[in-house]
Amino acid sequence: MSHHxxxxxxxxxxxxxxxxxxxxxxxxxxxxxxEPSSTSDQPxxxxxxxxxxxxxxxxxxxxDGPELMTRMRQQAARFGAxxxxxxxxxxxxxxxxxxxxxxxxEYSADAVIVSTGAQxxxxxxxxxxxxxxxxxxxxxxxxxxxxxxxxxxxxxxxxSAIEEATFLTKFATKVxxxxxxxxxxASKVMQDRAQANDKIEIHWHxxxxxxxxxxxxxxxxxxxxxxxxxxTMPVTGLFVAIGHRPNTDLFKGVLDMxxxxxxxxxxxxxxTNVEGVFAxxxxxxxxxxxxxxxxxxxxxxxxxxxRWLESVGH
Ligand code: NDP
Numbered sequence: 001m002s003h004h005x006x007x008x009x010x011x012x013x014x015x016x017x018x019x020x021x022x023x024x025x026x027x028x029x030x031x032x033x034x035e036p037s038s039t040s041d042q043p044x045x046x047x048x049x050x051x052x053x054x055x056x057x058x059x060x061x062x063x064d065g066p067e068l069m070t071r072m073r074q075q076a077a078r079f080g081a082x083x084x085x086x087x088x089x090x091x092x093x094x095x096x097x098x099x100x101x102x103x104x105x106e107y108s109a110d111a112v113i114v115s116t117g118a119q120x121x122x123x124x125x126x127x128x129x130x131x132x133x134x135x136x137x138x139x140x141x142x143x144x145x146x147x148x149x150x151x152x153x154x155x156x157x158x159x160s161a162i163e164e165a166t167f168l169t170k171f172a173t174k175v176x177x178x179x180x181x182x183x184x185x186a187s188k189v190m191q192d193r194a195q196a197n198d199k200i201e202i203h204w205h206x207x208x209x210x211x212x213x214x215x216x217x218x219x220x221x222x223x224x225x226x227x228x229x230x231x232t233m234p235v236t237g238l239f240v241a242i243g244h245r246p247n248t249d250l251f252k253g254v255l256d257m258x259x260x261x262x263x264x265x266x267x268x269x270x271x272t273n274v275e276g277v278f279a280x281x282x283x284x285x286x287x288x289x290x291x292x293x294x295x296x297x298x299x300x301x302x303x304x305x306x307r308w309l310e311s312v313g314h
Contacts, residue, residue, distance in 0.1 A: 012045025014281025017298030044069035135217025152237030
């Protein structure tokens with residue numbers, strides 16, 4: 001078993017920023033960074049699935065998501081952060097030092113920073129992995145700007161879908177909102193907003209069966225589930241906004257969560273209900289979900305952690 005003052009679980013912008021800060025505070029963090037996914041050769045969270053990032057300050061020409069994550073990782077390593085490229089399989093936060101397992105291997109820590117992120121729910125189409133970041137997106141705030149003057153679609157009928165569709169009308173000539181039932185789940189005020197917007201056309205009972213284009217989205221094959229009619233929508237952008245799932249299975253019954261499974265942190269801080277365990281990034285944020293807000297909250301967690309360790313005499 002190896003002991004570390006701080007173990008960071010997760011390696012998106014939140015986890016890596018927490019690692020940079022705790023490493024520079026001489027806390028020798030161990031980052032258990034997760035595993036490469038089917039579409040990326042290293043862990044690093046949702047930015048590994050994107051192409052160009054134009055809204056992260058400091059990169060006036062933009063930077064590819066994977067490169068941004070590689071640089072953050074290098075920055076953390078430069079100050080002494082160590083990495084384990086595997087997933088945590090179990091935790092015991094019932095007493096200190098905390099215990100963390102990666103399969104049969106055990107680590108212990110005086111403090112833990114949880115930054116396991118969240119995943120966008122996807123439609124489950126084979127074409128999604130090919131076209132994600134190439135016309136297919138899960139974040140209007142991040143990618144809307146790339147679709148100026150184009151005709152695009154948003155899938156979903158909840159608050160996220162309406163919010164994204166409304167935001168996208170700033171750029172697109174037309175936004176098709178594809179709703180699988182004949183009702184919107186979104187709140188009344190959001191529904192009114194969508195219905196009052198001339199650029200949004202709502203297609204009821206409509207699902208996406210396939211996406212066209214080999215290296216760039218060229219259209220969506222949609223089906224009316226009532227009439228059975230299949231047609232091709234010539235959209236160059238498609239935003240999937242059917243919800244998110246925070247990666248919190250490991251912490252069920254251990255850390256406080258809200259009804260949707262997001263970790264609950266004490267207002268304005270990264271403190272969880274377990275003293276010495278901190279949370280940052282999308283795993284505790286269902287509102288902003290940006291790389292820069294995740295990075296900011298990673299900094300908050302590192303400072304909270306450092307001060308807490310000092311207060312308990314470590
Ligand atoms: P929701 O779970 O509220 O809505 C998901 C939507 O996607 C539903 O319309 C659902 O349809 C649809 N959907 C789910 N799976 C599929 C699929 N496979 N194919 C097609 N459609 C699908 O998620 P949201 O992300 O919209 O919202 C999550 C939470 O965040 C909510 O509590 C929401 O109120 C809140 N939120 C609030 C905002 C605000 O107030 N400004 C902004 C954004 C989110 P169906 O209804 O048929 O299940």
